[in-house]
Amino acid sequence: MHFSLIFVSMDKNQDLLNRRKLATLGGGKERIDKQHQQGKLTARERVTVLLDENSFEEIGSFVEHRATAFGLDKQRFPGDGVITGYGTIHGRLVYVFSQDFTVLGGSLSETHAAKICRIMDLAMKNGAPVIGLNDSGGARIQEGVVSLAGYADIFYRNTRASGVIPQISVIMGPCAGGAVYSPALTDFIFMVEETSYMFVTGPNVVKTVTHEEVTSEDLGGAKAHAEKSGVNHFTAANDVECLKKVRDLVTYLPQNAYELAPQPTIFNYTKSKLDQIGKILPENANIPYDIRKVVECVIDDESFREVQADYAKNIVVGFARIEGKTIGVVANQPSALAGVLDIDASRKGARFVRFCDSFNIPLLVFEDVPGFLPGTDQEWRGIITHGAKLLYAFSEATVPRITVITRKAYGGAFDVMNSKSIGADLNFAWPTAEIAVMGAKGAAEIIFKREIASAEDPQAKWLEKEAEYAEMFANPYRAAERGIVDDVILPEETRAKVIAGFKMLEKKAETLPKKKHGNIPL
Numbered sequence: 001m002h003f004s005l006i007f008v009s010m011d012k013n014q015d016l017l018n019r020r021k022l023a024t025l026g027g028g029k030e031r032i033d034k035q036h037q038q039g040k041l042t043a044r045e046r047v048t049v050l051l052d053e054n055s056f057e058e059i060g061s062f063v064e065h066r067a068t069a070f071g072l073d074k075q076r077f078p079g080d081g082v083i084t085g086y087g088t089i090h091g092r093l094v095y096v097f098s099q100d101f102t103v104l105g106g107s108l109s110e111t112h113a114a115k116i117c118r119i120m121d122l123a124m125k126n127g128a129p130v131i132g133l134n135d136s137g138g139a140r141i142q143e144g145v146v147s148l149a150g151y152a153d154i155f156y157r158n159t160r161a162s163g164v165i166p167q168i169s170v171i172m173g174p175c176a177g178g179a180v181y182s183p184a185l186t187d188f189i190f191m192v193e194e195t196s197y198m199f200v201t202g203p204n205v206v207k208t209v210t211h212e213e214v215t216s217e218d219l220g221g222a223k224a225h226a227e228k229s230g231v232n233h234f235t236a237a238n239d240v241e242c243l244k245k246v247r248d249l250v251t252y253l254p255q256n257a258y259e260l261a262p263q264p265t266i267f268n269y270t271k272s273k274l275d276q277i278g279k280i281l282p283e284n285a286n287i288p289y290d291i292r293k294v295v296e297c298v299i300d301d302e303s304f305r306e307v308q309a310d311y312a313k314n315i316v317v318g319f320a321r322i323e324g325k326t327i328g329v330v331a332n333q334p335s336a337l338a339g340v341l342d343i344d345a346s347r348k349g350a351r352f353v354r355f356c357d358s359f360n361i362p363l364l365v366f367e368d369v370p371g372f373l374p375g376t377d378q379e380w381r382g383i384i385t386h387g388a389k390l391l392y393a394f395s396e397a398t399v400p401r402i403t404v405i406t407r408k409a410y411g412g413a414f415d416v417m418n419s420k421s422i423g424a425d426l427n428f429a430w431p432t433a434e435i436a437v438m439g440a441k442g443a444a445e446i447i448f449k450r451e452i453a454s455a456e457d458p459q460a461k462w463l464e465k466e467a468e469y470a471e472m473f474a475n476p477y478r479a480a481e482r483g484i485v486d487d488v489i490l491p492e493e494t495r496a497k498v499i500a501g502f503k504m505l506e507k508k509a510e511t512l513p514k515k516k517h518g519n520i521p522l
């Protein structure tokens, strides 16, 4: 009697192990081989690369769909096309879902969606990031409306979780139709070159409706979304590189909106960078330079992680570290469109500022901006509304905020780029700063119009008046006299001033007026 009980229980244990094994096989060897031939890892391999070794704990591996129509009753796979669970990245808890393209094309069923929602709910309750690895043919066509409702359940949670826990979407295969809206609602999107694409409607529909012939890659591949739409924040050459980049990004982020980002105790700073920083700006204020060189000289060595590097290059945004602490950097880029603010740059900057503010990441702004981009294209597409996004985002931010004006700070763009009047805590200017309503040439033309027109030599008069205006305003001292900048500093003093400033602001506690939420000009 006693022995038979043991046998029964051993059989049951073996049965469990068999079931577990089956659950790891996804859609079977043939489909897994196809996935590999395409240069893609399987959903399970991806989770292994993403997380610390042996840290993954799976939830819901036996969940199956309940649908019967169109032969689905004969196509049941344990896990239902998505692997869900939790694990660690560099020892810190994260929640993960990984869609398995080998199971019914990774398509999203009612139960597949419920599994994703389950880990999102756990992530919210426990205050840890959610990372979604997307590789799916979209709504499971055989299930119809319940799969659409499943998507909506996810969108709802994405929105509720926004600003509470970091949400990262990694696109590692198809992501089409309404399925794109979950990644779009998350904080960062990673894409893999050649094997991933995102679009609301694919090439066939595009051809029917607009008669354009375009490939999936050109329409919605990593490059298109990195350069043209800005939807893609980080591009990788393959799955492994992509997942490593995700691991790296997570080290810059706090677990949730109530915590601070982790602070590595070891950091490097090459002191000779202090000698270089003053040599970056060209003599002539109209010659461009790469603002990233200035950023690199101020932050810890090799700590800069640029976000949306290939989109709206006239503004540079990204994470960095100062004495090990995560900061968000926003910088005008004089080497692209002279660093002017346009619609795309304003949207890019605003989104990044809001992320940092949501997650307690102090902001460091480098300013060299000649103004907003003029033209009918910008005006008719709404530079007024879009420019206001950046203004709103900075004005609303309550994290420590420091601005360093390296050169031009002209017009409305001066106000927008984290000026003290919109709540920046400290504003420094280099001796090369020019803080004025506009450049001296344009200013002279307007305010000395009559004098120039009536002069014997109008050109010479214009130059004379330009020099007069420049003498008055093409420097940081008028602003410093008024306390609009707090100090004029040497370039080589910048790092020390920024470190001291952020230390002073460490316990900054500022709250917004009580409200349901603001109405950012969307």
Ligand code: HXC
Residues within 6 Å of the ligand: 031, 103, 104, 105, 106, 107, 108, 136, 137, 138, 139, 140, 141, 142, 148, 151, 152, 174, 176, 177, 178, 179
């Ligand atoms: C069910 C699907 C599926 C889907 C793919 N499969 N997409 N099953 N529902 N949505 C299955 C295929 O039948 C096939 O099964 C397997 O997945 C692999 O698909 P293939 O077509 O062989 O792969 P490939 O050639 O690589 O093409 C991938 C693909 C294509 C481009 C994604 O499968 C495709 O176009 N699928 C449909 C995409 C789509 O229209 N989805 C609905 C979008 S609308 P077998 O058994 O042969 O391996 C949407 C609405 C969301 O998602 C709304 C939210 C608001």
